[in-house]
Amino acid sequence: MLVIRRKSAEVRAGIIGTGFIAQVHARAARQAGAQLMGVAGTSVERARQAGEAMGAERAFGSADELIESGLLDVLHICTPNHLHAPLTLKALAAGVAVICEKPLATDAQSAALMAGRAEEAGLVGTVPFVYRFHAMVREARARIAEIGRVSLVQGSYLQDWLLEPADDNWRVDPELGGPGRAIGDIGSHWCDLAEFVTGDRIVTVNAQTAVVIADRATNAPVLTEDVATIQFRTASGALGSVVVSQVAPGRKNRLFLEISGTSGSLAFDQENPEHLWLGGRSGSRALQRDPLTLSEAARPYSPLPAGHPQGFHDCFNAFVADSYAAIQGDHRDGLPTFEDGARAAVITDAVLESARTGGWVAC
Template identity: 50%
Template sequence: MTTRSARPRVAILGLGMIAEVHRRAALLAGAEVVGLLGRDHERTRAAADAWGVPTAYRSIEEVAEGNADVVHVCTPNATHAPYSLALLAAGGKHVICEKPLGADLAEAEAMASAARAADVVTAVPFVYRYHPVVREIRARRLAGELGATHAVHGSYLQDWLLSPDASSWRVDPAAGGASRAFADIGSHWFDLVEWVSGERMASLIAETRIALPERPAGSVASFSGPAGADAPRVTVTTEDIAMVLARTADGVPVSTTVSQVAAGRKNRLWFELDGAAGSAVFDQENPEYGWFGTATGAEVFVRDPGAGSAEQRRLATLPAGHAQGYAQCFEAFVADAYAVMAGQEREGLPTFEDGLRAARLTDAVLRSAADRAWTGV
């Protein structure tokens, strides 16, 4: 199914930070935001008025019956499956759903199955694929410039939960699922590395740790800062840290560290591909540059609409030296999703199948950490 109108009509589910990111990207892609749905109707109506949106929905049923062409699901993880499944069952609406695709593997499998049966486009915002330098690394790997892959390693580090007084709905497994750090950010790392390297994880062994056994109770908004030392405490059951050693189907060793309590690291997704002919490094906190190593030296590639591969040039929308970052990645992802909905072709759009892949990796990490054993993906 393709979107019929030249200007897609969009409904956004959720009122938080990531919903605002989706809304901005939708508007920049030329869409019309026609409705919002939040947990509380008064807040939904207030947000709709503030954003100039005509409809404040009261239920997912109203969204499914409404006139939106595309629905962005930007709500807590536990609602992703019921909302997306209701929309796919109703038919006729494309769905962009935040990751993790479901609160567990069974939900993700049900969502991917429903997506296969529906004549619509589904997408998951693994938006780090949209850094121009990432596209350059992938293009050089596809061209054979790095040679056969010897190893892949890296990390994804944040510090927003470092304080004992910091919390979020993500910490609560009833809202966020059984995995936190890995499902939230480790999934991004593995999606990116598998897509760029072409390597698929076959088995892994994982170690997880809860660094702070208690945190404040309550649904504190993500990234909003500490809740306060006087807030009531609850026991934490989701991991702050995950370390994963994996083997790909081709026998390539892979290692990564994932943490949401690494002081000073705000959003450092970093990876290195080491090949027989060269290496490549990407650092999300310094996304304007890619590092390419050879046996005789190294090159620092600068993001530039006039240099590098075709996809790097397409996504490098600003001149070199005018920094692009996460927001531009998100905007490019949404624009590509809408383009595919209109019947065009785009390289690398992450779909519900990619969301299911991430859920399978998350499930393997949790099983391995519990069993303290190598586990198949």
């Protein structure tokens, strides 16, 4: 264990992981006023280097050492997916709240166990479905009743970061990332957002998946999907479809959701998050993010004046701040919990089963 530096705060946090997303968690923790007690990596040296950048007090050479330190109120788990369940269960057993990266687990059974253990322990467990924290997503949710009975939910989540054979990552390996890659990694975000905005659950799916790049730098043959198309039906009877791809040239992080009702439509584009499209038979308009005109539900997530764009970091900061508030006993509407993470795992398993069998699968 290596001492780095110290500062004071209310919530005592620790982070397992040293990569990009761990840095995002650390930034949000600092923004929320947390005391970052320590970071753990695959070695104490990697933890030290990352901890200095994160502003952590100590570096730990193992996750177990950090979990068992007695220093934490909350643990951020930012590791490859196969470690999410065992590390979460250890933290909960130690009486530590958990913020665990998505997918919550590599299968629905493990995710349900994690959610159950958190509930039994009376501890907060949250998952960063951070697109819920765009002000215009909250506005869409607040306005959903205005568009009448929902008849169609459709959209896509498209990226291109795995487009070429030289592009590789641990997520491609099913032993590390799980059996569903594009579905679990980004499709889970879309499905969560669709259910969050509509308040309506996806109940049955019919899916196709494909491997586009069959051989990658360190993974051959590739066994997890690059693309997926999913048809679904919701509990209320609405129809839906979504396309998910990590090999869509030119698309960097394009999450698009459109919902059609009997009297109107609305659409949100994550790459243009300052606006919510509102459609009607007699005309359409783009509603600008403006705290002076937003609904009460959206206003807390719009701290900047109109014309000052908000983005991914703002959403992540809001998610972590709401998680910490929950740990301190406050209620935060729309906070994505382990139950939501387990729900996403159920959908992922159903999609993979449908793609395997070619039929409709309940979820």
